[in-house]
Each structure stands twice: as C-alpha cells, then as structure tokens.
Amino acid sequence: LPPALLEKVFQYIDLHQDEFVQTLKEWVAIESDSVQPVPRFRQELFRMMAVAADTLQRLGARVTSVDMGSQQLPDGQSLPIPPVILAELGNDPTKGTVCFYGHLDVQPADQGDGWLTDPYVLTEVDGKLYGRGATDNKGPVLAWINAVSAFRALEQDLPVNIKFIIEGMEEAGSVALEELVEKEKNRFFSGVDYIVISDNLWISQRKPAITYGTRGNSYFTVEVKCRDQDFHSGTFGGILHEPMADLVALLGSLVDSSGHILVPGIYDEVALLTEEEINTYKAIHLDLEEYRNSSRVEKFLFDTKEEILMHLWRYPSLSIHGIEGAFDEPGAKTVIPGQVIGKFSIRLVPHMNVSVVEKQVTRHLEDVFSKRNSSNKMVVSMTLGLHPWIANINDTQYLAAKRAIRTVFGTEPDMIRDGSTIPIAKMFQEIVHKSLVLIPLGAVDDGEHSQNEKINRWNYIEGTKLFAAFFLEMAQLH
Numbered sequence: 001l002p003p004a005l006l007e008k009v010f011q012y013i014d015l016h017q018d019e020f021v022q023t024l025k026e027w028v029a030i031e032s033d034s035v036q037p038v039p040r041f042r043q044e045l046f047r048m049m050a051v052a053a054d055t056l057q058r059l060g061a062r063v064t065s066v067d068m069g070s071q072q073l074p075d076g077q078s079l080p081i082p083p084v085i086l087a088e089l090g091n092d093p094t095k096g097t098v099c100f101y102g103h104l105d106v107q108p109a110d111q112g113d114g115w116l117t118d119p120y121v122l123t124e125v126d127g128k129l130y131g132r133g134a135t136d137n138k139g140p141v142l143a144w145i146n147a148v149s150a151f152r153a154l155e156q157d158l159p160v161n162i163k164f165i166i167e168g169m170e171e172a173g174s175v176a177l178e179e180l181v182e183k184e185k186n187r188f189f190s191g192v193d194y195i196v197i198s199d200n201l202w203i204s205q206r207k208p209a210i211t212y213g214t215r216g217n218s219y220f221t222v223e224v225k226c227r228d229q230d231f232h233s234g235t236f237g238g239i240l241h242e243p244m245a246d247l248v249a250l251l252g253s254l255v256d257s258s259g260h261i262l263v264p265g266i267y268d269e270v271a272l273l274t275e276e277e278i279n280t281y282k283a284i285h286l287d288l289e290e291y292r293n294s295s296r297v298e299k300f301l302f303d304t305k306e307e308i309l310m311h312l313w314r315y316p317s318l319s320i321h322g323i324e325g326a327f328d329e330p331g332a333k334t335v336i337p338g339q340v341i342g343k344f345s346i347r348l349v350p351h352m353n354v355s356v357v358e359k360q361v362t363r364h365l366e367d368v369f370s371k372r373n374s375s376n377k378m379v380v381s382m383t384l385g386l387h388p389w390i391a392n393i394n395d396t397q398y399l400a401a402k403r404a405i406r407t408v409f410g411t412e413p414d415m416i417r418d419g420s421t422i423p424i425a426k427m428f429q430e431i432v433h434k435s436l437v438l439i440p441l442g443a444v445d446d447g448e449h450s451q452n453e454k455i456n457r458w459n460y461i462e463g464t465k466l467f468a469a470f471f472l473e474m475a476q477l478h
C-alpha cells in the first residue's frame with residue numbers, strides 16, 4: 001500500500017466530514033418513500049435520483065438514467081418507476097473494475113409513529129445522525145461517493161475503475177431491476193470484475209463485519225373463503241365452517257413452539273453442518289445478554305450464541321405475518337369474517353430450492369385442509385420466491401475488504417451472514433456471474449426500517465475511509 005497517499009486521503013476525509021454530513025442531510029430531506037404508492041412520493045423519488053445523477057456527473061462520471069417504465073398497482077392505477085442510475089468512472093483496462101450497488105428509496109416514516117425528531121431532518125445527537133435512510137441506504141451510498149470524491153479532490157488517480165448501479169425501488173421489491181440486470185449483462189456489467197453492496201449492518205456496535213451470505217424468502221398467502229361477505233355470529237355461529245377457524249388451524253400446522261417447521265421435507269436440502277462451520281460461529285463475538293436486553297425480549301428460543309447465529313443464518317425459519325379480512329379493531333364486534341387471507345413466509349437457506357418449497361408447502365396445507373372436511377374454498381399462492389445467497393470468502397475482494405478493515409479499524413472483521421434477504425445479491429450471482437461482497441457500515445442498533453433510524457457519524461466517516469482503503473487494496477490484489 002502507498003501509506004502516504006492513504007494518510008492524505010484519510011486526512012481529507014476527516015477535514016471534510018462536516019460537508020459529508022451536510023450532503024447526507026440534503027439527501028435525507030428528500031422524502032423518497034417507495035413503499036407508499038402515491039404521486040407525491042414518486043415525485044420525490046425522481047428528484048432523489050436526479051440529485052444523485054447530478055452529484056455523480058459533477059464527480060466526472062458518465063451517467064445514464066435508465067427509464068424503468070411504470071408500475072401497475074393492484075387497484076388498476078399505474079405509477080412511474082424512478083430511473084436506475086448506471087454510472088462509470090474510469091475505464092483503464094489495466095485496472096480492476098468494482099461496481100457498487102445501492103438504493104436511495106426509503107421505508108415510510110412518520111414523526112407521529114414515535115420518532116423523537118423529524119425523520120426527514122437529519123439531526124445529530126451525541127454523534128448519532130438520526131433520519132430516515134441515514135443507514136438504509138443513503139449513508140453508505142454517500143460514503144462510497146465521498147471516498148471517490150476524496151481521490152478526485154486530491155487529484156489522485158482512482159486506483160480502480162468504478163461503476164455504480166443505484167436504484168429507487170428496493171424497498172418495494174426492486175421492481176423491474178432483474179430485467180435491467182439481464183439486459184445489461186453483456187454491456188454495463190461486461191467489464192465489471194467485482195460487485196460491492198453495503199446495505200446491511202454489523203452484528204456489533206463497534207466491530208466491523210463482512211457479510212458472505214443472506215437467506216432467501218418464500219412468501220405465501222393462504223386464502224379461505226366461504227362467501228365474499230361477513231356473517232353475524234349470533235345468526236350463523238354454530239352452523240358454519242368458519243373461514244377463520246380453518247385458517248387458524250392451517251397457520252397453526254406450520255411451525256411448532258420450538259420454532260421447528262412442520263412442513264414435511266422442508267429440511268431435506270438444508271446444507272449439512274460441519275465442525276469447521278461451527279468454529280466460524282464460535283469466532284464471532286456476540287454478547288447474548290446485551291443482544292437480548294437491547295431487543296427487549298425475555299427469552300429467545302435458543303440459549304447459546306452459536307445456536308442463535310445458526311438459526312438466524314443457516315437454518316430456515318417460518319414467520320406468520322398477518323391475516324387480511326380479520327377483525328382487528330378495538331371493541332367486541334360479533335362478526336364471522338366471510339373470507340380471510342393468511343400471510344406467512346419461510347426464510348430459505350442453502351441449498352433449499354424455491355419451487356420445491358412451494359410444492360411442499362402447498363401439499364402440506366392441502367393435506368391439513370382436507371382433514372378438516374370444510375366446505376370452504378382454500379387457495380395457496382407463493383407471491384414471492386427469493387433465493388438464498390452464499391459467497392466464496394476466499395475471493396479477492398474478501399481479502400481486500402479484510403485488509404482495508406484492519407487498516408481503518410485496527411481489528412479483524414466479524415465474518416457474518418444475514419438472516420434477511422437482499423434479492424439483488426442472488427440476481428448478481430446468477431445473472432452477472434461476478435464475485436459479490438457485502439460490506440456493511442452501520443452498527444447493529446441503527447434501526448433500519450424502524451423509528452429513529454440513525455447512522456453514527458463515526459461509522460459514516462470511518463466507513464468512507466474504509467471504502468477508500470478498499471479501492472487501494474483492490475488495486476493491489478487484482
């Protein structure tokens with residue numbers, strides 16, 4: 001490494017940190033909510049993408065804003081999809097090319113829901129920068145841009161060619177992104193050597209991490225219908241096969257009280273556990289008591305760190321999310337819902353297969369339902385099938401990320417997986433066939449999707465340095 005150059009870059013980042021925070025403040029102020037399908041937020045999303053495109057252009061990047069067409073909503077309306085930004089900085093054939101994926105849309109946020117500050121006004125309290133999107137994902141996207149801008153401002157050649165793919169619909173399921181990745185496979189992505197995503201968190205407040213796997217997700221609805229109108233339970237209670245009773249039995253048949261999934265065959269393809277793998281969980285520092293207390297949970301299903309990590313990362317889990325059509329208001333309404341839809345999902349792990357899981361779940365629910373001799377109609381649908389992703393941690397960029405973390409934080413990273421799903425990870429692996437690494441910047445308590453989301457100033461600024469050091473390491477190792 002050229003330590004003198006890195007030293008200069010780090011100094012630049014320290015000196016300009018207030019400007020970096022100010023830009024984050026300007027980006028957080030844009031209410032780029034992709035989840036609520038209303039014209040006002042769509043306009044904000046378009047504004048967000050235009051601001052980002054302009055920032056990248058001013059850095060000297062060649063920027064294309066790809067028109068993504070429109071989104072059909074269930075009520076028949078349609079809304080425009082914000083453009084995806086494809087940007088390129090440098091195309092020196094002697095250098096490696098690293099592509100960064102990020103998103104600039106955010107989850108909904110309303111101050112009335114328990115935010116202590118206005119979610120769209122980045123507010124610093126004790127080194128914590130509170131605001132919607134601060135950690136998910138505007139802060140990390142800006143950290144990458146800040147790192148590039150430091151090299152630019154110091155008139156230093158970028159150590160690697162850089163590409164960006166930045167979208168505005170991630171929180172709504174990355175609408176139409178897969179088609180774009182497929183279309184650009186032999187164009188934009190053809191010169192890419194490595195892909196980096198920074199859209200998850202460490203499992204600690206202070207210790208950095210590298211993520212090498214995520215779970216997938218199969219999302220199901222199970223509809224039970226008697227008729228398309230509710231009943232009075234005094235007039236019909238006692239003579240009906242009640243849809244809600246059927247549905248509760250169906251949902252109750254899915255998982256036992258120890259978290260074991262009861263769908264026959266579901267564990268058949270789960271990767272076998274080796275001693276070597278157990279050791280990777282042992283190496284991770286996780287204070288279970290602190291984790292439990294900060295989660296405000298009385299007791300988890302498992303008592304050891306290793307079991308907890310394995311059940312979050314390398315075993316499937318089944319969660320029941322809700323029931324459409326159920327009476328869920330305060331008060332004592334004496335209703336029998338005529339039609340209900342249960343929603344649940346299974347987090348998938350290597351080597352489970354989405355279509356096999358779909359068949360197993362459907363067969364199981366049909367079995368349970370037929371034993372009830374109900375006259376109602378049941379329809380099972382898998383509405384989302386997202387594959388799990390796992391990487392080879394011996395790839396060059398894992399080594400580069402580890403070395404960069406040592407330089408900036410003076411420690412070894414936790415090598416972690418993520419229990420949630422980053423759909424684009426598997427898409428990149430399957431479609432683009434390039435090595436992908438997840439380098440999270442945010443701390444475990446950042447509260448993505450939650451009230452009072454934040455990124456620590458320290459994580460944001462040291463994260464910017466981490467990306468700068470990563471560019472140099474990649475240049476050396478490529």
Ligand SMILES: NCCCC(=O)N[C@@H](Cc1c[nH]cn1)C(=O)O
Binds near residue numbers: 201
């Ligand atoms: N830490 C990154 C989390 C990203 C995230 O929340 N992803 C969603 C994606 C998804 C899965 N099923 C439906 N959407 C998640 O719930 O894992």
Ligand SMILES: [Zn+2]
Binds near residue numbers: 137170199
């Ligand atoms: Zn995100």
Ligand SMILES: [Zn+2]
Binds near residue numbers: 107136171448449
């Ligand atoms: Zn998110």
